[in-house]
Each structure stands twice: as C-alpha cells, then as structure tokens.
Amino acid sequence: MLTRAQVDPFVRVVGSVLRIRYLADPDGRVTPFLDRLLRLVRRLEGRSLETVVEALRRQERRVRDASRLAGISRALIEWCDFDAPDGARHLEAARHEVFMARGAIWPPVPGDALLPFADAAATLGLAADVLQRTLYDDRPGARRLRRVPDGDGRALLARYNLELARGVLRDATRVELHTRGGWRDVFRAVKAAGLMHELRREGKRYRLVLTGPAAAFLVRPARYGVRFARVLPVLARSPGWRVNAEVIRDGQPCRVQLRGRARALATGAPVGSEPRRERYDSAWERRFVRDFRASSWAKEHGWQLSRERSPLSSGGAVFLPDFTLRHTDGREAAVELVGFWTPEYLTAKIAKVRAAGDTPLVLVVAKALAVGDGGSAMQDVGGERILWCGQHPRVGDVMRLVERVAKAP
C-alpha cells in the first residue's frame, strides 16, 4: 500500500468532494516511461530489494514529481516477487553461534574481528569474512527479486492508480460497493477484513455498505480504512465495480467515488486490472450452464440464465447462489447447485434456504454425490424448493421448479 506521502500530493478536496489526480497518459509519454521502469527492474532479477529500490529512486532525475515516482516504484515492487537469498535460513543459527563465540572471547581486541566467525563459517562452508559480510542477508531488504510480472507499462499505470485509490480509502469511515459480479470473492474479503456489512437491493443491482463496527466511538473513526482498502483489489477484479466512500480528510468529512476501467478508459487513466471472468466452481456447474444453453425449452419459455451470483439476504447472513434465472416478464429465481455434500453441510444449506423465507431460491442436490455415511437419511429431507436429482440435474426438472417459485423482485 502506498504511504501517505505518496498519496496526499495527488488528492484534493473541492467543496465536500475528494478528487484523485490519477496518472493519465494524454500525450503517450507516460506509458513508455513505465515500460522503461519495467525493463530496468527485469534487468535486476536476482538482485536485492535494496538494490531495486535504489535503482528506481535514481530515476528521479527523469521525472518532475518525485512523489509520483515513489508511488509507482512502490506499486511496481509490490507487484514483483521477492524471496530470501540462498542460505538465508541458516543465518539466524549462524549468528547465534557467532555471538556466543564472542561472548566467550570478550572483550574484542584489535585483530580478532573474524575469530568469532570461524566456527560458524566453517559449518556453512564459507570463509569467515564472507559470513561477516552476509551476516544479515536474511533481512527484508536483502530479499532477492525472483520474478517481475509479464505486464506492460499500461498495466503498471492501472495498478498504480488502483493503489492511489486504496491509499484514499485508508481514511474512509463508510464505503458502498457496487459491482455486476464477483460477489463471492468480495464477500470473502469483507468477512476476512472483519467489517460490518449491510446488503441493499436497488432494482436489479445490489449495494453493499461496509462500516467499521465501533467506528462511532473511536479517536480515529477511520481506523477501519486499511480494512476497506484491503477489499478494493478484490472488488477491482469484478466487472463494473464502483465505490462511494465517506472519507475524513484534514479532520473534515468528504465523499469520494472510485470507478473501474469503464470510466477510466475515457480519461486515459485506467484504475485496476482487466475484470476477471468468473470461473465455474465445479465441472457440475459448467455442465448445467452448457445444458441450459443447449436447451430450446428455456429459451422458448422466455428464461435466461445469468451468472451474476446476485447475493441474497438470508436470516441475517448473506447467501450467494450459483445462478439467477430471469424471465422476460420480470420474474426471477436464484439457483444453488450442491455438488459433493456431507449431511452436516447439507443441513446447514437447507437451514439457509429456510431462513431465506419466501425468497425465490431453488436448491438442487445430487443424490449420487453424498460423501460418507448418513447421506441416504438426508435424502428424505424435502421441501418445495429442494430438488433431488441423480448424477446430474436435468434442465427441465430445474426449470419446472423455478417456474413454481419465481417471482418479480
């Protein structure tokens, strides 16, 4: 994450709105410079983090704004993979041996500097002066650059802009997330961050409001800002993402809106990487989608399948079904496919379906995919929104149940 010194110069408050001066490339000179930084860093593969940092800092002479370069450098370094140099894992033990040896040869006298290193160096097969020189090569700054990502200057630009946006969220007190998909990953990130969330539906879309549990009572209400910022990279992989945030800047509350690539492309300042295409959780899911698309029945009856994974509120928890089926008349129903299952897992799922009340939700369970004992007993568990199938669900069976439960939102 960028430091305040790397973010603050590119943020200004106009009235009560906070604006971020993203890095754009209106005259096509920025991207080649970023390509050049990437080439420079690629040449440094195998060198230490400290060397890479210094090499990037030296590019200051080519830029007008040192804070911009510092931020880009940090975004680039965090994009790369570094790991400990060879033999680093032995250094802590070697140091212990060296220091204990010095404890026995005390006090240090002129000419005995390498004496305490001798035994430990011999154990590692090194000369004493080499061990002396590399004694702290397991420090963070000595980590070696192992891999620079394949991306180009344009990708680095988008990544830097996303880091600027994250830096702004560090001072946020309340955040609203909007996206057209990718909810599963977003919820996972929100949960891991320990944030409070409220899900609100607006027409066909959803809005997730995030707040810090005890923010209202704290000396620094924006304390949860770092957690909001942690969610942003996950959200930024979702299609059509948008964030409305309330931020405290210089003690004053203000608002900021962050958007993904769609808007940013127009300004030449992409924010975040390309939205990721949602993958299927299982071959089972993929097969159902293929069967549905191949089925003429669904199309003839006006049904369409959407992989939006629109979230549902269910008994205080949030439930993310696999698909949403929408009819041309506006009715819709969510479908959750249960692949391999244990009785405990299925019991919890069914409880969630029941807690969802009259929410149009269909649970499809494969009898053949029960794991362990007790599966046969569970197959008696019924309900008008639970469909038991054999190895694979038939589209017709699922759609008949969907027809029964679907309703307009």
Place this chain on the structure above:
Amino acid sequence: MPPPVAAPSIAFRAGLAILRGVPAARAPDWLRHDPRLDALVAAGARYPDLRDWAHANDVPEATSASNVFEAPLLDPRTPREAQQEAVTRWMAAGQRGTVVLPTGAGKTLVALMAIQRTGTNACIIVPTRALVSQWFTQLADAFGAEHVGAFYGDEKEVRALTVTTYHSAFTLLERHGARFTLLICDEVHHLADSATGEARTRLDALIIAPAPHRLGLTATYPDGQDSWLVRALGPVVYRRSIGEMTDAELARFAIERRYVDLSPSERARYDAESERFETYAEQSQWRAQADSPDTAWKLFAASARRSPAARRALRAFRERERVVRMAEAKFEETARVLRMFPGEQAVLFCGGTDVAMEVSRRLAIPLIAASTPASERHAILNAMREGTLRAVASVKVLDEGWDVPNAKLGIVLGDSTRGGARQHTQRLGRLLRRQGDQVASLFELVAAGTWEFFASQKRGAAVRKVADSQLGFGL
C-alpha cells in the same frame, strides 16, 4: 426505531457493548441505537457498566466466559515498600489508575502483584516488540509459561495472560476483549494528550476494551497532558520520583562525552555535502519562510517533491548525516570503551539500522532491531540475562522499558531524534536498575566539528536535571 424483538441479552462483540431485546426507554441512556445490529450499543469500555445494569435487571449475558486466573505468583523477589504501597493504593482506587515509578524501580513486579491480587486474566500492552519478549519471559517465570501468550505481528496466541503491542492491541481486544478483566498498559506516557497521528490512535484499543480493571505504568507521567489517560485508565494512584528513590532503589550513574574525529576522507565528504546543502539553503531562503524551524523544514522537504535542486540538497543533508553516523572512529572508540569495562554487560544505542548492523558485524555482537525475528530477539535477551552474551546493539527498540539488570554500561553511538531529551533519558534509565553498589556508566560518542555536537548539547541539558537529583555523579 423498530421495536426490538430479540430476547433480552447483553454481549461484547467487535469492540461494542451490545444490549438486545430491550426498548431504549428501559435501557441506560448512554446506549444508542445501532441500525446495523438493530440493538442498543456503546463502546466496549462501557461493558462493565452494562453488565452491572444487566445484573440489576435480570438480563442474561449472551457471551460469558470465566476470566478467573488463579495460578500462584512464583517470583522469588521480595517486594519493596514502594511496590507494596503502589499495589495497595491501586486496589483501593477500585483497581484502576496509573502507578508512576522511576525506571529501574520495579514496575513489572507491581504489575505481577496486581495480576495476582485481582485473580483475573490480563492483557498487557507494551510499546515495542522487544518489550513483548521481555514481559512474556517475566510472566512465564512468575506464573508458568502455559498461561502466557503473545499477540503481535509474528505470533498470535491468546492465553490467560497475553502480551501485545499498542499497534496490535486494537485487533486483539476487538476479537478477544471479553477474555480479559485486567488491562495493564506499560509506558503510558505514549498516551499523552499531546500525542499526535498514529500515537494518538493507540487510545482506541482502550476505548473498545471491556476490561473493568486497568493499570497504567510509567516513569515519566505526562502531567497536564493526561485527560485521555485519566478517562481510559483512571488517575495517578501512586507516584515516587527518582530523587525519592536514589541510593535506596536505583544505581548511581556517570555520563561521559567522548569526541571522535572524522577521518580525512569522511571530513572531505562531510564538508562537501554540507556545502551543497547550505548553498541551496542560502539561495532558496527556506529557513526564513516559516516561524518555526520545524515548519520551515517541512516546507523544504515538501519542495523536494517538485524541485530537483531541493532534492539534491535533501540528499546532501542525508548523506552528511550518514557520514557522521557511520564515522569509522566511533567503531574504534566503541571497542575501546568495551575494553575499559571487560566485566560489564553493555548496551550500544545506535542512531540507525545501518550503524547498528555495522557495529554488530565488526564486533560480533547481537543486534535487536524492529525486524529482528521474535525467536532471535527472545534468545538474545535470554542470553543477556544469563550473562552468556556481553553486549547488544539496538536502534530504538531497547530505548525504553527493556530490562537487563546487569547491564551497567551504555554507549550512545547516535540518536534518532537529533538530541531528543526523552530518548536520551530513557536510554540512561536502562542502566539504572540497582545491583549492589555498581555504578552505571553512559558514554556518548560525538563526531567533533559536526552537527552532532549540538545534538549532544541538547541531550546533555535534558539529563542534567536527572543528574542533579543524584549525589556525586553527573556530567
């Protein structure tokens, strides 16, 4: 507000004291409705009040845990009169408040006695990772290692007695606050009203913690700057000054300033960088652009963002500092001082990680920095305590709170605050734990003819106050 429908109950969750199922009209007026939970809430620190109210109104506790801690205190030390009195006063004050004792007067034993007297689980909050290791060891020695956990960057183990840093305390208490009835805050001067930025937000951990009993410890209480402290921990319940305890409790000390010369090449470098920096300062007149030196410096540093000339000047300034910090003669003089006291354990206080690492490599002595792994830090501190290691180098980590009673020799190779008084006093304090008639010695190594001379003068003025209160020794 919609009428609550849940059964009445109270709970602590995520830093909040929560009351469910009771209409606002029947609840204490310091609770407020939280639409996210559809419940009445207050900051976690009000949980003891909420629990009292709940008991009086037959409202059950949804998440109750037993926080009783009954392991015996196995500390062979006999508490001194000041320590006994401090604990007695703290108990009498409702087990809340701050105890102010000079460095070396045994604040840790006061905390151990407080844990034993309250008989409850305790969370101990300290400023640095090195202090986590030290408290961990002392608690393990006193109550048994099986009862002690540490919660910070490297480790996250919650036990009946858990040590954490101010940085990690919020996360610990947000998740596990209900497990601790006693909160012990070490070096509470960090929570003074004058604290700004990140330091100020350390109070947040105390605001969400549901622990009813709280003990603050410090040697340098921020008088007149303690309104937040009083609210979070209670007032000062016991105080003894260094003057009241000298001879009886603390070691006497001597300070010596030793000047070293830069080598010819270092001098040439120093002069060249100084010239570059001063020329820019003269041309740009940045020193005259603000009322205070601090503000002027901030403006100069900010100008370096857009101005290549200012950037070059700033780099020259930093290089000049590095030359002084890494002066060859300081390493030689350090070895000489160590040879003067072959029987003493020593602490080398350094002005930066680069110099600490260099002295560690040259003299083969261990280094404790912020990035030192927990296991290594623990091993070094233990070996120092056992006497198998004779010296340790540190940047800021060992400046305060850290305790190796046998270390009576300190060598200051530089400071990180350009003459900061508190840092220097705290460093001196590391050496003052009384061990028989041993006298503590603090050597300051100063590069002659450089800015370090002025930093040293500032430090000296601060310590003179302490020295005046002791007999026969001083600058």
